[in-house]
Amino acid sequence: MLRRGVLIALLLVSLCSSAYSRTITDMSGRKVSIPDRIEKAVALSPPATYMLYTIAPEMLAGLNFPLQGDEKIYTVERFKKIPVFGGLVGEGRTLNLEVLLKIKPDVAFLWERSNSFNAINSEYERVLRKLGIPAVFMRMDTIQDYPAALLFMGDVLNRRDRANQLNRYAVGVLQRVERALAALPADRKVSVYYAEGLDGLATEGEGSMHTELIPLSGGRNVCRLKPTSLMGQEKISMEQLLLYDPDVILVKEKICFQRIQKDARWKLVRAVRNKRVYLIPHVPFNWFDRPPSYMRLLGIQWLANLLHPDRYPKDMVKETKAFYRLFIGRTLSDAEARDILWPR
Structure with missing residues (x-):
């Protein structure tokens, strides 16, 4: 909870004056007045922060948590070097109002997620309003939301050409993967286990937003547990994993990936015996999950190619280089792309 005393003190010194000369309709249907010229922006969740980074990195003025390696x-x-101010996810799920006031962003993006986030979003919107910072809501729960979210953020930031370019890539990728796997018989879907945590015995159940790329890439999530919370990471036993006996294991943590190779119990699992255990690419942001981001547009291609190379043949080194050039503004060598694709 925000400390009332700090909030009151900050509000007394936050007589911000901005020229609101444009009214937009955000992705939740709300009318919001924003400055015609935006120079600094923040987002209160990592998915939106990363999207802001790829659309207008020069405008990104704050982070939700300190950068990891x-x-x-x-x-x-x-x-x-960008300051950390917290947000809906990260830094204890609180806003550092002192830092936010020093940043003085022209607009803040909030993630319109599920009902359980409504109360937190409403509180943050109220605080932002009192600080004179327009709050706009984005819908980006699934990868199918990303094309529209890119266009929306580009419109807010007056970066429409850039957003259109990214949107065309996103739409093209989703259409190509869907067409490639549209006629895939149910018995050809590859069984997949998503290993989280240091021991690999945390995972996500069927229907979780954290594993949406598995069915979209022609896989079948072996875990049928229904999510018990938005945070996920449902615990299972080694015995349950042996019963799942997946064809493929996707691993989030490098330490877990290394342990799987050495642990005799894991060698009883089909995927380990057949050397179909993959450490998910995670540079600069995870391609699969935690946090979900536009990197999933590359992740879905990586996974579809892993699971069904006959239906989705792709030179992933070439595709990775093209993606990084377009979305991140970095030119990779073939060796760098291979190191990213197959982390050790």
């Missing part, structure tokens, strides 16, 4: 790789130098 992977996030410092292949991102611009300025990204490493």
Whole structure:
């Protein structure tokens, strides 16, 4: 909870004056007045922050949490020096109002998610309003939301040409993957287990937003548990994993990936015996999950190619280089692309 005393003190010194000369309709249907000229922007969740980074990195003025090691790789130098102000996810799910006031963003993006986030979003919107910071809501729960979200953010930031370029890529990828796997018989869908945590015995159940790429890439999530919370990471036993006996295991943590190769119990699992255990690419941001982001547009191609190379043949080194050039503004060598695709 925000400390009332701090909030009151900050409000007394936050007599911000902005020229609101444009009214937009955000992705929740709300009418919001925003400055005609936006120079600094923040987002209160990592998915929106990363999208802001790819559309207008020069405008990104604050982060939700300190950068981790992977996030410092292949991102611009300025990204490493941006102040941390917290948000809906990260830094204890609180806003550092002192930092936010120093940033003085022209607009803040909020993630319109599920009902359980409504109360938090409403509180943050109220605080932002009192600070004179327009709050606009974005819908980006699934990868299918990304094309529209890119266009929306580009419109808000007056970066429409850039957003249109990214939108065309996103739409093209989703259409190509869908067409390639449209006629895939049910018995050809590859069984997949998503290993989270240091021991690999946390996972996500069927229908979780964290595993949406599995069915979209022609896979079948072996875990049928219904999500018990938005945070996910449902715990299972080793015995349950042996019963699942998946064809493929996707691993989030490098330490877990290394342990799987050495642990005798894991060698009883079909995917391990057949050497079909893959550490998910995670540079500069995870391609699959946690946090979900536009990197999933590359992740869905990586996974479709892994699971069904006959139906989705792709030179992933070439595609990775093209993606990084377009979305991240970095030119990779073949060796760098291979290191990203197959982390060790």
